[in-house]
Amino acid sequence: MAVDEQPPVTTLSGGLGAGKTTLLNHLLTIGGEEYDIAVLVNDVGEVNVDADLIENGSELSMEDGGVTELSNGCICCGLQNELDQELRRLAFDEAFDYLVVEASGISDPVPIAQRFVSPARASALYDLDTTVTVVDAAQFHQAFVDGRPLKSTDDDARPLSDLLAEQVEFCDVLVLNKCDLVSETEREAVERVVRTLHPGVDVVRTTESTVDPERVLGTGRFDQDEASDSARWKQALSPDHGDGTDVDSDDHHESQTEMDDHGHGDDHEHGTGDDHDHTHDDEHDHLHPPEEFGVDSFVYERHRPFHPERFREWLGSFPESVVRAKGHLWVAGRERYALDLSQAGTQTHVEVNGRWAVTLPEFQRESYRESRSDLHWDEQWGDREVKLVFIGAGMDESSIADALDDCLVSETEMEDDWEAFKNPFPGTMEWSQPPIEQRLVVGDRQ
């Protein structure tokens, strides 16, 4: 792609589990008719579940460069170098005419937007078009109307609700999602708070993130001068905010050189009003969100199925310290299909994702295995496994893992007839039905 073509960019931010991946998949299905979209997906955990979900839900794939994943950190801080590299690689090596960047649920949208404006190098390659924040209406109501903020259990950390508020404050379009989980009165109360935090923001109400693509793609709403007036934008650029606490100091040196390489000729044209040098250090001189908000993550991986009844029971009492969990499941009695689990707030969804590779005809199975060098393969069970990412504040990893281990099929149960277990989990892929009916939903307003 020629450098001067500058594909437009939409960034998607928003709280953990708010509906960003759902929105992205919706855009790829509907908006894909108008644009040839490339996506860059950032996930906090070491396993990028979102990238898999996007691949499964669309024709894009990692191999053809359509989906790029950046995992195990935040593109707003720790992975900024990787973000810059990927943005350059995409611009020079891939053919697309729109880029959508899905930030992790604990990313601060300000430093991400700053990667696309002068003097950041990507500003010459892309045109930041729209910044979008997706909000879970029910979670927001709980935190800001009911007055039960999302806490972090680490005393020194800021409550996660602060991040939610910051994500609301910095966006051009706010997608108020999960409207099915709130009453009209609750939604109105949420909108009042949202408009207080961000007067004049364009609010789109949705369920399942079904937004009209025109509201978030090619809107031309991002205005650098207006964004530059945002208090946090200025704070992030201020040289006085260095407290030396940034955990990624090594990254800074490399990026600093990159920034120095870059001509700053157009700085003044789109200036932020500050006349100091915009160094990389200045740009993200804040704590890395996982530290600032006391968030951590771990992966639970086992190569044995869950007992359907015990695991269903466990789902009914999700540990409070877990803010978000997602991944795939092997449930005994469901040997043909991998199930996706997605927990956010008080709701957990389990739905059929696709067939385990081991059940595919040999030709397909082998080509799948070749394309996934990291795939765990068991002689007897193939790729069937449980792999879940947990993200939360103050989680007791070993007690969660122990409780889950108790839900696994025991040594003796391995010999049982698994079809005889009472099994509430979905087990077919009847695409003629609306997918929602193939879900097991655990939690409020089922």
Ligand SMILES: Nc1nc2c(ncn2[C@@H]2O[C@H](COP(=O)(O)OP(=O)(O)OP(=O)(O)O)[C@@H](O)[C@H]2O)c(=O)[nH]1
């Ligand atoms: N009830 C309800 N559930 C929804 C809605 N939109 C999405 N979900 C579900 O909420 C869960 C999280 O959705 P995602 O799209 O994965 O959320 P996300 O913002 O990408 O999550 P992270 O990237 O982990 O922060 C999934 O189980 C979705 O199916 C909605 O409008 N209503």
